[in-house]
Amino acid sequence: MLHLVQSAEGNVTNEGVEVCAEILGITAAEVSGVATFYTMYKRRPMGKHHVGVCTNTLCAVMGGDLIFERLKGHLDVGNDETTDDGAITLEHIECNAACDFAPVMTVNWEFFDNQTPESAVEVVDKLRSGETVQATRGATITSWREAERVIAGSRTVSSTRARPLPGRPWPDSRSRRPMAGRRRRTARHRPPPARRRPSRARPSRQTPRAPRPRP
Ligand code: FES
Structure with a gap:
């Protein structure tokens, strides 16, 4: 989200921090903590x-x-x-x-x-x-x-110029196909558990053998 803010604003602005905090349901201080820790997030306007x-x-x-x-x-x-x-x-x-x-x-x-x-x-x-x-x-x-x-998540540069039509959702390919490129691991797709071979019982060396009947 902070990368998205940077793409729109040119750097991580206070307004961008507030918006992220509101969407994520956390405090602006927590968002600022991330924005100031990682050097890829810029707090000053960047050049082209x-x-x-x-x-x-x-x-x-x-x-x-x-x-x-x-x-x-x-x-x-x-x-x-x-x-x-x-x-x-x-x-x-x-x-x-x-x-x-x-x-x-x-x-x-x-x-x-x-x-x-x-x-x-x-x-x-x-x-x-x-x-x-x-x-x-x-x-x-x-x-x-x-x-x-x-x-921030756009697949192609051209889609960065896309804008939603009034009253329509954001034309992001991922919003149209929520799980595109990934398979949700439901119970149906989960591989069955590996079967274990029943082990053959070996006679213990400790077990004394029964004496053979003498002819
Ligand atoms: S020292 Fe590793 S990329 Fe420069």
């Missing part, structure tokens, strides 16, 4: 794109620190700051479990593997000029808000 540079141990020694310094100078921003044109918010991020491809950078959470200061500058320049940018793993970069909408 979020650029994260991993500066955790492996990426740092492989060049992540250099990339981050270079981008700070090139964009004239500090950590967690947004460029004057509102295009890029730069943040140094923790390990993204992509250490094999160090140093990594993310744009709207899409991976850019094996980066160099030069390639990172090229990426942010293209983003600022509105050129199409493709992540090294294939995804086409949209915007941070659109990415947040996808994380």
Whole structure:
């Protein structure tokens, strides 16, 4: 829900926190506790794109620190700051479990593997000029808000532009097909319990054998 708030508002606003609390039947303080604990939830307005540079141990020694310094100078921003044109918010991020491809950078959470200061500058320049940018793993970069909408549960980016007709439910595919893609594990679908073979009774070694009748 907080990702949905971010996609609509651009960050986790107080109003968004109140709405989440009301829907979930918990206090605003409890929602705020989650929003301030996880770094993916932003309390300040974000730029059009979020650029994260991993500066955790492996990426740092492989060049992540250099990339981050270079981008700070090139964009004239500090950590967690947004460029004057509102295009890029730069943040140094923790390990993204992509250490094999160090140093990594993310744009709207899409991976850019094996980066160099030069390639990172090229990426942010293209983003600022509105050129199409493709992540090294294939995804086409949209915007941070659109990415947040996808994380919030939208299957496709195009559905983020869908709006409900007046008096009709929200046109989310999941609301039309409540269990699409998943099978509810009812008693009918639950596999039968495995049958255990009846074990053969073995004669105990302790049991004395009956003496054979002598001829
Ligand atoms: S240290 Fe950067 S992805 Fe693990």
